[in-house]
Amino acid sequence: MTAPYAGSARFSVAPMMDWTDRHCRAFHRALTRRALLYTEMVTTGAVIHGDRERLIGFDALEHPVALQLGGSDPDDLAQATRIGCEAGYDEINLNVGCPSDRVQSGRFGACLMREPELVAACVSAMIAASTVPVTVKCRIGVDDQDPRQALPELVDRCADVGVRHFIVHARKAWLKGLSPKENRDVPPLDYVLVHALKAERPHLDISINGGIATLEQALEQLHHVDGVMLGRAAYHEPALLGRVDAAVFGCADADVGPFEAVERHKSYLAARLAEGVPLSHMTRHMLGLMHGLPGARSWRRILTVEAIRPGAGLEVVERAADAVREACARKAAA
Structure with missing residues (x-):
């Protein structure tokens, strides 16, 4: 800069x-x-x-x-x-x-x-x-x-x-x-x-x-x-x-939603997992991402409980995101 x-x-x-x-x-x-x-x-x-x-x-x-x-x-x-x-x-x-x-x-x-x-x-x-x-x-x-x-x-x-x-x-x-x-x-x-x-x-x-x-x-x-x-x-x-x-910066059509952020972040998570970084070291920073959405509690629970397990990988993050998507869909259909 x-x-x-x-x-x-x-x-x-x-x-x-x-x-x-x-x-x-x-x-x-x-x-x-x-x-x-x-x-x-x-x-x-x-x-x-x-x-x-x-x-x-x-x-x-x-x-x-x-x-x-x-x-x-x-x-x-x-x-x-x-x-x-x-x-x-x-x-x-x-x-x-x-x-x-x-x-x-x-x-x-x-x-x-x-x-x-x-x-x-x-x-x-x-x-x-x-x-x-x-x-x-x-x-x-x-x-x-x-x-x-x-x-x-x-x-x-x-x-x-x-x-x-x-x-x-x-x-x-x-x-x-x-x-x-x-x-x-x-x-x-x-x-x-x-x-x-x-x-x-x-x-x-x-x-x-x-x-x-x-x-x-x-x-x-x-x-x-x-x-x-x-x-x-x-x-x-x-x-x-x-x-x-x-x-703040006036970038048109630049909003990034929580699910898009997860998709963007997957390549970084995968690269670090391949290097031996435990998933929990990364997902601990992601716990608040779904704040205010239906299923936010499930997101936090899955990441907190499952990310610390030996061998935990991207499937944990995907399962947590799916839990929120499903909760959002149920609310929309109600």
Whole structure:
């Protein structure tokens, strides 16, 4: 991508630990060709010293796809950025928003909101090492910070060294007293602050994240900012992604229904099964696909119970889809 926000970053799927692995991204790509997909956050140490194929390997069908890094050492981030570029990622993103205890102990994630100068040094080193856009995902502040000061200061310092795209989770992170799960729900959302950030800095590209539960809400946000990032809603009700290419990107006749998505995804499932990947590692990301349809419970049950059996193959997915088709037909005939 020449710029992540010129196209695909208008709608993106959030990086989520233990959720947005390569199998999840491949499944989401069966629903949307245009949305920008993100990896889970990967620490610089893991990228530099770990099993790169396992940690940051991806299938070419996932493009456009961004690698999210966690770290606070500029040299390590530069090295990890070079590795990400060589791997073929379309964007490298720095996590300045994760509030987990593990992240805090490593001096990265949301605790970096307190150190805007360090964040600027980090992204400066990343930009110097990168052949693709470098972006920042942050909160509006942490703990007792005033978001009206903390957010603009972080953004301005990073913009001064060349960052042009920021993804803002419109909540504070409370590093003490709230769990990571509570940090996704308890601190109040402040969309107005993020909208003001964009209005006051029209030369920057601002995406908004946090609490956006439907495609309609995402479209409303696009009146105020350049991009919208959905996380849990896209994961738990992935069928909404099938409407993104038409509704967000204006692609005529681009809607993808749940059954079409299953058909599109079969070739990927078959290829991974042939490589020895257990079916359940892939179908766990598909459980919400039939949400709201007759037979959705049967879909989830079949995938949950049968995909874990030794030798489970595509026939499990086909049987689950047939259960939904039959339920839909019975309802239509009633």
